[in-house]
Amino acid sequence: MNRREKLLGGIDLGTSRGLEIGALCNPLVLKSESDIHYVDYADRAFLQKVYAGNPLVDPERIVDVDFIWGERSLREITGEREFDYIVASHVIEHVPDLITWVRELVSVLAPGGTIRLAVPDRRYTFDLLRRESSLSDVLNAHLLGARQPLPIAVLDYFMNAVAVDCTEAWEGRVDIDALRKKQRTQVDQAMRLARDAVENRNYHDAHCWVFTPRSFAQLFESLCESGHLDVACDRFSDTERYQIEFFVSLRPEVDRERSIESWRQMQAKVVPGDSVPSGSDGSRPPAPGAGSYGQPIRRLLRRISRVT
Numbered sequence: 001m002n003r004r005e006k007l008l009g010g011i012d013l014g015t016s017r018g019l020e021i022g023a024l025c026n027p028l029v030l031k032s033e034s035d036i037h038y039v040d041y042a043d044r045a046f047l048q049k050v051y052a053g054n055p056l057v058d059p060e061r062i063v064d065v066d067f068i069w070g071e072r073s074l075r076e077i078t079g080e081r082e083f084d085y086i087v088a089s090h091v092i093e094h095v096p097d098l099i100t101w102v103r104e105l106v107s108v109l110a111p112g113g114t115i116r117l118a119v120p121d122r123r124y125t126f127d128l129l130r131r132e133s134s135l136s137d138v139l140n141a142h143l144l145g146a147r148q149p150l151p152i153a154v155l156d157y158f159m160n161a162v163a164v165d166c167t168e169a170w171e172g173r174v175d176i177d178a179l180r181k182k183q184r185t186q187v188d189q190a191m192r193l194a195r196d197a198v199e200n201r202n203y204h205d206a207h208c209w210v211f212t213p214r215s216f217a218q219l220f221e222s223l224c225e226s227g228h229l230d231v232a233c234d235r236f237s238d239t240e241r242y243q244i245e246f247f248v249s250l251r252p253e254v255d256r257e258r259s260i261e262s263w264r265q266m267q268a269k270v271v272p273g274d275s276v277p278s279g280s281d282g283s284r285p286p287a288p289g290a291g292s293y294g295q296p297i298r299r300l301l302r303r304i305s306r307v308t
Helices: 003-008 044-050 074-078 098-107 135-143 151-160 166-170 176-184 187-200 213-225 256-269 295-307
Strands: 017-021 035-040 083-089 109-120 231-237 245-252
Touching (some): 003 083, 003 109, 098 109, 098 245, 135 213, 151 187, 213 231
């Protein structure tokens, strides 16, 4: 399957109403092929100013934004509309409160609706040196009601994100020592941006969440088991060699055992990754699943889930 098929396979675009989040200048679904609505954090004019001069974005091709999603919930901004499908490519890692974000997507789905996600794989991107997001990280953001990246997310991102060649990462040829040397030079900038976020409430875009396919499935299993989400995995495409992303489809599922089992099945489908490069001292970047929690924590979370 090509990328578009992995994201949109099984959806009849011609008869379905959809929502695409963060389309920017490269929408996955065009207005001419589906009843599609575009969502972003600002209108087209503002986005054009933000991305002016960015070599990766053509401001003239940025789509007209139908709904601006910020302080108000997705249900509030879309009104009574329901959507047969929602698609978001490289968006979930940016959202400040993952639990609320997924819940709000589910709230506007029509019966039988589906959420399609393209997610970057830490092992082959600039998140290589970062640890994968843990259940405690996600719950902390949710308890704080984060509507912009928390200071810890800004610090971790701007301190630890480093340029990585995807091919070298797949082949285990990344110079970890060189990356860590660069990593140490980024502390001052990270502190300046985090302080600005705290003192002036300015928004600094960051990867708030870091995943591999396995850690993503483990995290969602834990979120479903603790009662924070009611979604199942119904489609999954693993990261292909020399690519940087995997694809997951979510659907609402009120049967907790079924939702939990679906995430376990996703974990079983994950192909073991290629060797990860190590530093001169033999140390390696965080291992897949290093941030996940085990059964004791999950049992504890069931007891405290009522506070959220």
